[in-house]
Amino acid sequence: MEPKAEVRQFVQELLSRKGDRQPFSDSDSLLLGGRLESVDAVDIVVFLEEKFHIDFAEVGFDQTLIDSVDAIDSLIQTVKK
């Protein structure tokens, strides 16, 4: 599975765990838009650490880096390089 698809699936699971079954696009702001909370950001961080070996202590954490599927995908691509 492509990283972006994996990320999308994970975010979808996260939203549905909160009872949010509204559709979302890859560019939708999820954290800053209020659909996900800081606790959910933690889940995303752990997912990215475990799945894509991203070390946020090194990259520097900012909520905007994981605010949307597109942003997360772009972060994964940047770290890969």
Next chain:
Amino acid sequence: MSAHVGANPEVLASHGLSRLADFRIIPRIETYPRIVEFVQKLAGKLLILALFGAGLYFATDDWLPLTLCLALITFWPSRRRLLVTVATLIFTFAVPWTKFPHPLYTSTLILFVIAIGALLFWCAVAWPRSVVGRHPIVVLLIGYSLLIAFAAYFPNTTRLYLTVWDFTYTFGIYLWFIGYSLLDRRSADRDSFSLQLGTYRPFWGSTATPFPKGASYLRRIEAKDPRQLAVVQLKGLKLLAWSLMISVFSKYFGLFLHDYLAIPTFDQTFYRSVMHAPYPSYVCWASLASAFLEDILVMCVWGHRFIACCRMAGFNALRNTYRPLSSRSISEFWNRYYFYFKELLAEFFFYPAFMRFFKSHRKLRLVTATFAAAFFGNVFYHFCRDLKFIATLGLWKAITGFHVYAFYCFLLATGISISQLRASRPKPSGFLRARVVPVISVALFYMLINIFAYLGRDYPISEHFRYFFHLFQFNS
């Protein structure tokens, strides 16, 4: 379909419930296409500004300059961010000029603090590998702590004593605003300092907590086209109306509680407890519950007003307080009650701790980060904010006298940690177990720990425990 609904009482009941749940005191005018269309036209803009200005008239003394600044931004959206800076400078220096006891002196102090903020920002951007570039928040917070210590031990017989304290106080007001600027240093689309300045106690209002966070957040939530601006402004108008309604309700609710029902305030019941002449425990329960509800209402009034003005300026910020009494967990309430304070603690304390410590121990990692924010961050924020205690009591007494609030933060952090660790467990089913019991438990938890949310230094923790035990009639 409608015939089917009409024939089935259960479906009819659920349909009725869902209609009830969808009921809004203020209709969702931002979803009405014709209204959104109208607000994009000149007449619509003038009307919404007039209505907003009229609302502000009942909410703040500075309604006129605030409305004029919002009008300027509404009619010149391409320069919105720069105009926010201009409006913020007007509200920093010009609007309160006559209220300052010594206008030139106060303005000079503010300018000096802003200059330090600019210097830190510039250093962090220019030298990303230096200590300031890598750990600007640590430098800022340690620097400010040292400034407080310096002020506390500065000889009070010298002429500079008051100036040192005034400067420390002024710096404290801007501390977290400068912090948010520094957090923005690594962003690819980082704003220049002139735009960052617009978020330093922005003209729409703020406490020591930045509303709504910093420049990075403003960039993300800014209206991108006339339609988005119309929608955001309609949401702003609605929120201001909501704030005014809550303000009126809060006033009469207070009169009903304290005059009609004669429930004493929490301070009154606490004082009687300290005097060893407590009210009956049921009166203390009533005063505790009323204080809890009144706190939420007051928080809604000013928080909604700040965010309403921010939205009117074209930024689709989230509400500061959003249905806190519907929270089913302690961490959910914490998120809903004072959102921007929670965000401050998350950005400056929670995430840095979470990214660095105990990475291989998931639960310990979460608990450590939660304590870094809800305990350490909370204590640090309030200790540095209430400088008058340090100035009057001295540093050591101010620290030791703060043990009651530190205990409150400890209880809070423990509650949030447990709540977060339990979040992944399956939720109970049934209306009573899934909704009623959790909501009441959460309210009860916050009501009870509020006994210890004491920022003064007059009463030791034993007095707070006395009050707590009296509620359960343990010491009567």
